[in-house]
Amino acid sequence: MLNRMLTIEIARVTEAAAIAAATMRGRGDEKQADQLAVDAMRTALNDIDMDGKVVIGEGERDEAPMLYIGEKVGTGKGPRIDIALDPLEGTTLCAKAMPDSLAVIAMAVGGSLLHAPDSYMSKIAIGPGYPAGTIDLDATPAENLNALARAKGVNTEHLTACVLDRPRHAELIAGIRATGAGVRLISDGDIAGVIHTTDPDNTGIDIYMGVGGAPEGVLAAAALRCIGGQMQSRLVFHKATDRDRALKMGVEDPDAKFDMNEMASGDVMFAASGVTDGSMLAGVKFGKAHITTDTVVMRSATGTVRWIKNRRKVA
Numbered sequence: 001m002l003n004r005m006l007t008i009e010i011a012r013v014t015e016a017a018a019i020a021a022a023t024m025r026g027r028g029d030e031k032q033a034d035q036l037a038v039d040a041m042r043t044a045l046n047d048i049d050m051d052g053k054v055v056i057g058e059g060e061r062d063e064a065p066m067l068y069i070g071e072k073v074g075t076g077k078g079p080r081i082d083i084a085l086d087p088l089e090g091t092t093l094c095a096k097a098m099p100d101s102l103a104v105i106a107m108a109v110g111g112s113l114l115h116a117p118d119s120y121m122s123k124i125a126i127g128p129g130y131p132a133g134t135i136d137l138d139a140t141p142a143e144n145l146n147a148l149a150r151a152k153g154v155n156t157e158h159l160t161a162c163v164l165d166r167p168r169h170a171e172l173i174a175g176i177r178a179t180g181a182g183v184r185l186i187s188d189g190d191i192a193g194v195i196h197t198t199d200p201d202n203t204g205i206d207i208y209m210g211v212g213g214a215p216e217g218v219l220a221a222a223a224l225r226c227i228g229g230q231m232q233s234r235l236v237f238h239k240a241t242d243r244d245r246a247l248k249m250g251v252e253d254p255d256a257k258f259d260m261n262e263m264a265s266g267d268v269m270f271a272a273s274g275v276t277d278g279s280m281l282a283g284v285k286f287g288k289a290h291i292t293t294d295t296v297v298m299r300s301a302t303g304t305v306r307w308i309k310n311r312r313k314v315a
């Protein structure tokens with residue numbers, strides 16, 4: 001089990017990254033915004049008493065100074081912790097000051113998170129309150145939407161699917177619209193897209209579908225483990241070297257269909273802080289004397305969801 005004090009520590013980590021990234025909000029420099037978030041997150045992580053290892057990061061070791069897969073963080077004292085992170089989810093959103101850019105992290109007992117390579121992943125997700133098996137990654141969009149509509153007690157035309165706005169999704173989008181359901185296209189930020197399915201009354205999103213980043217998939221699964229929902233995924237490889245890397249990272253069957261519990265098992269904590277304003281979290285606010293952040297922290301063992309609005313003095 002994770003130490004409950006990590007609930008506060010994990011919030012400090014995402015708050016630090018969000019504040020750093022927000023200084024570049026709307027300035028058009030994605031790389032600098034990402035780098036500032038990385039540096040702030042690394043510094044905050046290294047202050048925590050834990051034997052932490054980044055299992056979902058921003059690439060391989062030769063891509064340093066990013067937080068790379070396999071990097072050790074923390075003081076080295078304390079429990080062994082697996083860490084999945086995205087210091088700046090939605091770099092383009094931050095650079096353009098668009099909604100739903102976040103600083104995101106998940107922590108779990110060592111060995112609990114899928115060691116997914118930095119490749120693509122096909123995903124489908126819905127929020128809590130539906131019978132097990134309502135969705136299936138291998139079913140057609142129509143089959144999934146019809147099943148969800150029946151479980152929700154509405155017509156398919158009343159559903160909205162969230163999909164990344166990419167050319168690769170043209171057929172998927174056509175299939176969704178053919179059922180009469182709506183499509184919410186997002187330019188970036190598919191972690192937020194998955195989380196939005198947990199509160200459709202406020203977000204207007206009932207289901208997430210499509211291919212996005214594998215690291216983001218594990219982070220989204222960690223969040224759903226805490227607040228409930230269903231998710232399935234499968235790694236997508238465009239090159240043989242990507243498959244080989246997955247095998248080297250410990251993925252026994254690269255073609256397997258993973259469910260939420262296989263991507264994030266055991267006791268999981270998840271935190272996200274808003275960089276820009278969004279439907280889930282407010283962005284960082286820079287005042288004359290204070291900086292205000294908006295953070296959500298979740299834990300699977302207790303089902304706890306904490307909303308933290310923090311105000312700190314300007315240094």
